Amino acid sequence: MEVVALVAVTVLLGGIVVLLALWGKKAKEGSELEPGAEKANGQAIPDKQSAKKQKPQKPRKDKAKPHTFSHPLLASALKAHSGNITCLDFSSNGKYLASCSDDRTVRIWSTKDFLEREHRCMRANVEFDHATHVRFSPNCRALFVFLANGDTIRVLKMNKKDDAFVFSAAHEDFQKRHKAPIVNIGVADTGKFLMTASSDTTIIIWNLKGDVLTTINTNQVTNAYASVSPCGRFVASCGFTPDVKVWEVCFGKSGEFREVSRAFELKGHLAGVCGFAFSNDSSRMATVSKDGTWKLWNTDVEYKKQQDPYLLFTGKWCGREPCRIAMSPDGRVVAIASVSDITVYNAQTGQIEEEFQSVHGEVISDLAFNINNKFLVSTGDRAVCVFHNSAGYRAAIADMKDMLKKATNKGTKDRLQQQIKDSEKALDAVRKPKN
Secondary structure, eight states, X not given: OHHHHHHHHXXXXXXXXXXXXXXXXXXXXXXXXXXXXXXXXXXXXXXXXXXXXXXXXXXXXXXXXXXXXXXXXXXXXXXOOSSOEEXXXXXXXXXXXXXXXXXXXXXXXXXGGTTSSOOOEEEEEOTTSOEEEEEEOTTSSEEEEEETTTOSEXXXXXXXXXXXXEEEEOSXXXXXXXXXXXXXXXXOTXXXXXXXXXXXSEEEEEOTTSOEEEEEEOOSSSEEEEEEOXXXXXXXXXXXXXXXXXXXEEEOTTSOEEEEEEEEEEEOOSSOEEEEEEOTTSSEEEEEETTSEEEEEEOOSOGGGTOOOEEEEEEEOOOOSSEEEEEOTXXXXXXXXXXXXXXXXXXXXXXXXXXXXXXXXXXXXXXXXXXXXXXXXXXXXXXXXXXXXXXXXXXXXXXXXXXXHHOOOHHHHHHHHHHHHHHHHHHHHHHSOOO
């Protein structure tokens, strides 16, 4: 019996040892392949705990490709800024174009280089800030810039040093006065005043030294746009209401400021006005509205005798906001920018002359014609696009042909015929494809 009991105990212990060995092997395999499945290539699937530790890698973002635009009428693209350009301005003598950017610089370009391969520019730094708006002084020896963070005007004076121009900030910036974001600034070509307008209902008239002359409440709920007329006599604004209000800034014979008086209003739109533009002599104005129309006005009226401007033409536009409008200095052409597209119209007939699609990679921030009507410039990213004003050439040729039909003097006819010939030659050169 003892022998049998001993055998039984031996067998039992042996079975327990075998079971423990099998369990240990299985536990080891389970720790390596938990939860026990394999991929087709034989690699074990990681368990949940290890999966939590290994964060999935984010997909690599490809670098955004720079925006490209080409068109037969694109004369040049001015590229020097490393940030988006916020504003443009031509000097009163037509020799320079200023552009300001969020890269903390202002660039001054020579307009005579527009058709050259190389586009040289001077650089003015905006220390500790960047400019949202820029305007030349009447004598073209200084720049007025509005500071994005400082919310005020800074004057950058241009001086010649060692056969080069350098820019230095005036001793003090203008005092901060506006309580809402700025929509525009302007400098009168007479040199008598400077205007700043904010998005509430405030327009401030300053002298060029930074003293406030007066403040205007536009009573338009909000200001969408405001500017100084090229003649330097008027300040105008538009906004939520369907009209444009124009004031005359009055000075005495000895140059002292007197008052701002209401001159006239442009009424006729059915919704808020997005923007407006003057011709060079301020005898014409163009407006664009949320009602889907743009209008051309004759503003050469005796407003002091209560004569109202009269409407010359109403055109349609199918664009979207934000939009901007520009008028050629001679009043023959109107350009409207809608988001990143530009449409060019004949101001007298309303006919669409040119359409430029996706000109910039961002919303167009500024649009302007140069003073001799040859170019239309725009910006909405890091480049300034310069277009030939082919519509202006065609409109001028049509006007001269009408004048030729009515001319009776031989000298006048000969002069008009030569001008027509020269303009047609210039238009053909603009249309000629680039090599």
